[in-house]
Amino acid sequence: MQAGWRIGSIFGIPIYIDSSWLVIITLMTVANGSEFADRWPPVLAFSAGLAMALLLFGSVLLHELGHSLAAQSQGIQVNSITLFIFGGIAAIDRESKTPEEAFQVAIAGPAVSFMLFALLAVVGKILPDVSFFSLLKLLVLDLSRINLVLGLFNLIPGLPLDGGQVLKAAVWKLTGDRFAGVHWAAKTGKALGMTAIALGLFLVFLADDFSGLWIALIGWFAFKNASAYDRFTDLQEALLNIHAEDAMTRAFRVVNADMTLRSFADEYILSDDRLPIYFAASHGRYRGLVQPNDLRMISRSDWENQTVNSIVHPLPELISVTERSSLVEVIKVMEANNLPWITVLSPAGAVSGTIDRGDIVAALGKKLNIPISSAEIKRIKEEGKYPPGFQLGAIADSTEE
Numbered sequence: 001m002q003a004g005w006r007i008g009s010i011f012g013i014p015i016y017i018d019s020s021w022l023v024i025i026t027l028m029t030v031a032n033g034s035e036f037a038d039r040w041p042p043v044l045a046f047s048a049g050l051a052m053a054l055l056l057f058g059s060v061l062l063h064e065l066g067h068s069l070a071a072q073s074q075g076i077q078v079n080s081i082t083l084f085i086f087g088g089i090a091a092i093d094r095e096s097k098t099p100e101e102a103f104q105v106a107i108a109g110p111a112v113s114f115m116l117f118a119l120l121a122v123v124g125k126i127l128p129d130v131s132f133f134s135l136l137k138l139l140v141l142d143l144s145r146i147n148l149v150l151g152l153f154n155l156i157p158g159l160p161l162d163g164g165q166v167l168k169a170a171v172w173k174l175t176g177d178r179f180a181g182v183h184w185a186a187k188t189g190k191a192l193g194m195t196a197i198a199l200g201l202f203l204v205f206l207a208d209d210f211s212g213l214w215i216a217l218i219g220w221f222a223f224k225n226a227s228a229y230d231r232f233t234d235l236q237e238a239l240l241n242i243h244a245e246d247a248m249t250r251a252f253r254v255v256n257a258d259m260t261l262r263s264f265a266d267e268y269i270l271s272d273d274r275l276p277i278y279f280a281a282s283h284g285r286y287r288g289l290v291q292p293n294d295l296r297m298i299s300r301s302d303w304e305n306q307t308v309n310s311i312v313h314p315l316p317e318l319i320s321v322t323e324r325s326s327l328v329e330v331i332k333v334m335e336a337n338n339l340p341w342i343t344v345l346s347p348a349g350a351v352s353g354t355i356d357r358g359d360i361v362a363a364l365g366k367k368l369n370i371p372i373s374s375a376e377i378k379r380i381k382e383e384g385k386y387p388p389g390f391q392l393g394a395i396a397d398s399t400e401e
């Protein structure tokens with residue numbers, strides 16, 4: 001989530017405000033202001049209400065900074081912090097490498113909130129309860145309580161909350177399987193989200209309490225996010241478990257490396273309507289890749305006396321993967337080198353097959369039982385792009401092998 005206004009940066013981390021944030025700031029200013037208006041003149045009451053709302057988000061920002069600094073200390077880049085209607089999100093580049101480190105990042109946010117709670121509680125106690133100070137005292141003590149709630153609420157053990165990240169780290173530590181950790185934490189997150197939706201709707205429809213709407217909304221947000229974690233992890237797991245040999249196709253033609261360029265042009269290039277991938281072989285060995293475009297560099301008069309060997313790109317010079325490479329590696333290499341497809345080599349150094357983006361999506365669909373039509377696969381093969389909402393480049397990038 002990076003739509004919104006950039007309001008500055010702290011420790012090199014850009015801070016953004018989402019437009020939904022303005023809604024909550026306005027609501028909180030009005031709610032706090034009307035509460036204070038019982039005891040103070042309206043201008044002072046509503047200014048205090050606005051100050052309260054801003055201080056709450058200052059607290060959320062410090063909480064997110066807690067996560068961010070813990071991540072930075074592990075060498076993880078923090079791309080942004082965004083404040084929005086339900087709180088804050090720190091966009092962290094990748095996951096921690098160990099369950100212990102994942103726990104540190106998860107707990108750092110609530111730890112900041114609890115420290116603010118304690119600090120503000122002490123300050124609130126010290127402030128005298130006279131005239132202007134009594135309003136300040138009220139604000140400080142309110143803010144202290146809010147930070148306590150912020151810390152406790154975030155420790156509810158379900159993704160996307162910090163407690164869910166803690167649960168993930170714990171299951172990861174116990175089972176040694178990071179994916180098991182995410183699945184557990186996502187499942188409890190989904191269950192908690194559904195419970196909040198049910199409770200919220202119950203309050204609205206059976207108890208006429210419209211604050212239930214807010215609870216239901218938060219539940220829906222949590223459910224949606226937990227499901228996204230689950231799906232993302234399924235994809236990561238599948239990409240790690242599918243090997244190049246499971247995804248590759250043999251959609252290439254093998255031509256004789258000793259034939260003349262003339263015969264190559266006549267027999268293949270002029271007769272194949274959609275030019276496939278050509279590999280040249282001779283004496284039972286693969287020599288390399290043949291790119292029809294390279295023919296242009298050789299004058300036609302030489303086509304009779306030069307062989308395909310003269311334009312071959314030897315296999316060791318090609319960017320390739322092995323049969324046992326995971327799709328994570330395949331995708332990373334293809335993206336890093338901007339390749340439309342990649343060669344898969346056998347342990348003996350022969351060409352086993354080739355993989356393009358369509359092959360990758362087809363293999364994933366099969367593994368995850370997602371029906372993907374052959375027309376869709378054909379379109380991906382032709383366009384050489386992953387479908388929108390299926391950004392495998394980014395997913396592979398954030399997956400550690």
Ligand SMILES: [Zn+2]
Nearest residue numbers: 109110154162
């Ligand atoms: Zn947090």
